[in-house]
Amino acid sequence: MARAITIPKLGLTMEKATIVTWMKEEGGRVEKGETICIIETDKINFEIESPEAGILIKILAKEGAVLPVGEIIAVVAKEGETFDIDTVIKQAKEVKAPLEERPSEIPIAISPSGPREERRETKASPLARRIAEEKRVDLEGIRGTGPGRSITKEDVLRAFEERTAGSLQISKKIPLKGIRKAIAERMILSWHTAPRVTQVMEVDMTEAVRFRDEHRSNWEAQGVRVSLNDILIKVMSQALREVPEINSSMKGDEIEVYGNVNIGIAVATERGLIVPVLQNTHRKSLVEIARESSVLIQRTQDGKIGPDDLKFGTFTITNLGAYGIDLFTPIINQPESAILGVGKLDRKVKVIDGDKIAIRWVMNLCLVFDHRVIDGASAAQFLSRAREILENPNQLKELL
Amino acid sequence: MEGKTFDLIVLGGGPGGYSSALWAAMKGLKVCLIEKEKLGGTCLNWGCFPTKSLIRDSQLFSELKSSEYLEGEIKLNFGKVMERKDKVVAPLIKGIETVLINRGVAIIEGNGRLVDPKNLIIQKKDGTGVTIKADRLILATGAKLDPSPFRIDGDKILSSRDALSLKALPKSLAIVGCGRRGIEFGTIFRGFGCDVLLVEKGDRILQKEDGEISHRLRRILTLQGIKIMLHAEAVGTKISEEENLILNLETRDGEKQIEVEKVLIPGKRLGDTEGLGLEYVGIETKDGFIRVNTTLETSVPGIFGVGDVNGKGFLAHKALMEGIASVDQFTGKSMKNDLRLLPRCTYTNPEVGSIGLTQREAEEAGEEIEVGKFPMGASGRAATLGQGEGILKIIFGKKYGEVLGVHILAPQATELIALGSLAMRNEMGIEELKAAVYAHPTLSEAFFEAALDVRGEAIHFLRSGVE
Numbered sequence: 001m002a003r004a005i006t007i008p009k010l011g012l013t014m015e016k017a018t019i020v021t022w023m024k025e026e027g028g029r030v031e032k033g034e035t036i037c038i039i040e041t042d043k044i045n046f047e048i049e050s051p052e053a054g055i056l057i058k059i060l061a062k063e064g065a066v067l068p069v070g071e072i073i074a075v076v077a078k079e080g081e082t083f084d085i086d087t088v089i090k091q092a093k094e095v096k097a098p099l100e101e102r103p104s105e106i107p108i109a110i111s112p113s114g115p116r117e118e119r120r121e122t123k124a125s126p127l128a129r130r131i132a133e134e135k136r137v138d139l140e141g142i143r144g145t146g147p148g149r150s151i152t153k154e155d156v157l158r159a160f161e162e163r164t165a166g167s168l169q170i171s172k173k174i175p176l177k178g179i180r181k182a183i184a185e186r187m188i189l190s191w192h193t194a195p196r197v198t199q200v201m202e203v204d205m206t207e208a209v210r211f212r213d214e215h216r217s218n219w220e221a222q223g224v225r226v227s228l229n230d231i232l233i234k235v236m237s238q239a240l241r242e243v244p245e246i247n248s249s250m251k252g253d254e255i256e257v258y259g260n261v262n263i264g265i266a267v268a269t270e271r272g273l274i275v276p277v278l279q280n281t282h283r284k285s286l287v288e289i290a291r292e293s294s295v296l297i298q299r300t301q302d303g304k305i306g307p308d309d310l311k312f313g314t315f316t317i318t319n320l321g322a323y324g325i326d327l328f329t330p331i332i333n334q335p336e337s338a339i340l341g342v343g344k345l346d347r348k349v350k351v352i353d354g355d356k357i358a359i360r361w362v363m364n365l366c367l368v369f370d371h372r373v374i375d376g377a378s379a380a381q382f383l384s385r386a387r388e389i390l391e392n393p394n395q396l397k398e399l400l
Numbered sequence: 401m402e403g404k405t406f407d408l409i410v411l412g413g414g415p416g417g418y419s420s421a422l423w424a425a426m427k428g429l430k431v432c433l434i435e436k437e438k439l440g441g442t443c444l445n446w447g448c449f450p451t452k453s454l455i456r457d458s459q460l461f462s463e464l465k466s467s468e469y470l471e472g473e474i475k476l477n478f479g480k481v482m483e484r485k486d487k488v489v490a491p492l493i494k495g496i497e498t499v500l501i502n503r504g505v506a507i508i509e510g511n512g513r514l515v516d517p518k519n520l521i522i523q524k525k526d527g528t529g530v531t532i533k534a535d536r537l538i539l540a541t542g543a544k545l546d547p548s549p550f551r552i553d554g555d556k557i558l559s560s561r562d563a564l565s566l567k568a569l570p571k572s573l574a575i576v577g578c579g580r581r582g583i584e585f586g587t588i589f590r591g592f593g594c595d596v597l598l599v600e601k602g603d604r605i606l607q608k609e610d611g612e613i614s615h616r617l618r619r620i621l622t623l624q625g626i627k628i629m630l631h632a633e634a635v636g637t638k639i640s641e642e643e644n645l646i647l648n649l650e651t652r653d654g655e656k657q658i659e660v661e662k663v664l665i666p667g668k669r670l671g672d673t674e675g676l677g678l679e680y681v682g683i684e685t686k687d688g689f690i691r692v693n694t695t696l697e698t699s700v701p702g703i704f705g706v707g708d709v710n711g712k713g714f715l716a717h718k719a720l721m722e723g724i725a726s727v728d729q730f731t732g733k734s735m736k737n738d739l740r741l742l743p744r745c746t747y748t749n750p751e752v753g754s755i756g757l758t759q760r761e762a763e764e765a766g767e768e769i770e771v772g773k774f775p776m777g778a779s780g781r782a783a784t785l786g787q788g789e790g791i792l793k794i795i796f797g798k799k800y801g802e803v804l805g806v807h808i809l810a811p812q813a814t815e816l817i818a819l820g821s822l823a824m825r826n827e828m829g830i831e832e833l834k835a836a837v838y839a840h841p842t843l844s845e846a847f848f849e850a851a852l853d854v855r856g857e858a859i860h861f862l863r864s865g866v867e
Contacts, residue, residue, distance in 0.1 A: 126829055127802040130802075134800075147826060
């Protein structure tokens with residue numbers, strides 16, 4: 001009886017194949033097991049053999065054609081057999097499904113692996129098959145360690161891991177939107193706008209720590225906890241007033257120098273980095289700054305701030321000391337001209353009073369500034385002034 | 401036999417020892433097996449087989465005795481029952497000896513002691529000594545009872561061995577611990593008509609089993625007249641002024657004293673390594689057991705620890721498979737058997753058979769699961785056996801439907817569990833269980849029904865019928 005030859009399913013994930021070349025011409029004689037066509041799938045060539053001896057009556061696919069699994073590509077019939085070719089094709093189409101159950105109808109030899117070999121059925125446990133299908137792992141070639149060398153769940157998982165080793169395993173995809181998108185855009189803008197310079201200055205914080213500890217109970221009596229960050233906000237506000245070019249923005253052809261100081265505080269939230277702004281800190285007392293900043297930070301973390309809380313910043317402070325960072329170079333929060341990165345407050349051995357060794361509280365202040373607007377000398381002057389206040393007990397007292 | 405050299409010496413003639421010896425001999429090795437007491441070990445002499453013989457007689461007696469439609473007087477001849485047990489075991493032990501000899505295994509009766517990793521001195525039963533030598537050594541010396549805080553006297557305070565050689569049936573018996581062995585002994589003696597009290601310090605019997613199984617079994621045992629005290633720790637015994645035995649218990653309601661004829665201590669187990677000379681060759685032990693790695697090798701290369709003595713569980717089939725697996729190791733084959741999948745059997749009435757994870761273990765391991773159940777009350781075959789109590793419950797992985805655990809409380813559960821073992825070893829799931837045909841009426845149909853039950857499609861019962 002005439003037989004239709006179809007594209008065989010050679011692997012779980014195989015869906016289509018390309019006709020590479022016909023080894024036989026239409027109308028030519030074929031022997032049983034003789035290669036009549038070579039197809040390619042997943043970069044591997046397979047030879048399709050004739051299921052019986054006879055004549056290759058009809059070739060239905062051109063070389064180079066990409067065809068789905070199960071598609072009829074040729075018809076072979078015995079010599080002298082009479083039949084209606086359309087009926088044969090029609091019947092073949094009717095039995096097309098289910099494909100998996102009849103892959104052996106056409107013997108397949110794999111090339112270039114050498115001589116024709118009977119394709120061995122892959123032995124795998126039902127669970128291994130299910131996992132392989134889901135993870136799109138080809139069972140062929142996996143070494144089975146189960147009963148009778150059947151492939152087990154562990155074998156499939158090992159193969160999957162080996163396959164994915166050295167590549168990226170995406171655990172989830174986060175759409176770039178909302179705050180994340182805003183952060184990304186603003187960072188790119190800043191990076192491509194401001195030619196920046198970083199200056200790092202080590203500050204002896206021993207007096208500042210003492211100042212805070214001495215007044216703590218007094219502040220607590222007023223219902224406020226004053227942090228070193230609050231002291232820094234106050235000190236920076238004062239230094240910014242004294243070196244006003246740091247407290248400025250480049251707007252088009254002009255540099256705007258601001259009369260008031262609005263300090264942005266970088267806050268890490270679950271949704272991402274947010275920088276709320278504490279307004280007019282130059283006019284506020286340390287206690288006012290402490291009270292307002294704690295409310296502002298809390299509202300930010302709770303996701304309860306509005307657009308107005310983010311506006312009109314003139315300078316930003318970001319503190320990674322709590323994370324153990326010694327120094328870092330933050331990116332300027334445009335359109336501001338400078339940002340202060342605060343490092344870890346730590347006890348270190350220092351030389352003081354000329355030639356004495358002492359254990360002191362030490363911290364790095366890292367100033368990143370826009371060199372279009374600010375020159376190195378001004379920036380250094382600004383940092384020096386801030387250090388002077390922080391290291392001097394009398395000047396600290398004036399913050400009160 | 402002075403100075404004789406072997407390829408393998410096996411110490412211990414229980415299931416772990418004789419399976420290793422036979423397997424190695426079949427692979428062409430020259431093997432010597434040393435047994436200090438009786439071939440067959442605990443399993444044949446003082447464990448599995450004697451108790452199974454007694455359980456059968458005990459069940460037969462109690463069923464006949466309590467039958468509402470079989471008439472005539474049934475009397476227990478306890479002595480004959482004990483005799484039958486010995487008659488059952490004797491040819492089995494002889495059989496093992498015959499197979500060993502026919503496979504060419506040299507058997508020496510005596511105590512073996514390691515001199516170095518390859519040389520042993522054997523103190524033979526007749527008092528003479530020999531030294532033998534081998535490249536490989538398998539230690540399969542089993543486990544022994546740790547009765548603490550009790551002292552076994554063989555009369556009032558009994559070990560399992562003592563209980564198996566009783567001359568007369570005690571009127572009352574307290575059993576300390578509701579593990580597999582405690583409950584089996586309870587079932588045996590209750591069946592013969594003895595008053596049985598099971599004392600358990602934990603909150604349920606058969607702690608290793610699925611909670612649902614142990615709760616159901618507890619109810620059944622109670623209905624059979626076995627008293628079970630939970631949250632009760634047996635702390636000691638004393639003799640009252642009237643010369644009666646008193647068992648002291650600490651319970652949640654304070655201390656209690658129970659008057660009882662005998663107390664049975666199935667007890668904890670410790671590795672039986674005394675006199676082996678482990679310390680001379682540096683074989684590490686932990687908590688009384690020989691330490692082995694995943695391939696059963698001890699801290700000394702070439703020496704393996706098989707069965708109870710490695711402390712990884714006290715099951716004859718574990719020892720048997722470990723014996724084969726350890727020989728496969730040094731004959732160059734990797735382990736074929738997944739020794740993590742061990743069926744657990746308790747020969748009560750009905751029986752308990754289980755394998756794999758309990759529902760709780762699966763949940764605690766973070767597995768997403770589906771549970772299929774079939775109550776034996778809905779099984780026609782169970783009804784014909786007059787045993788409608790019990791349940792078969794299968795834990796499936798939700799994503800792939802694979803079997804994670806099988807828990808059976810049913811007549812012949814210890815046979816039925818083989819299906820679970822087969823399914824799990826071959827990583828089958830709901831679909832495979834549903835695809836097979838089960839003879840009707842049989843108890844095994846419960847597998848089909850439980851698999852169908854996952855989708856609420858069981859044939860012979862409605863899901864609301866399961867508690």
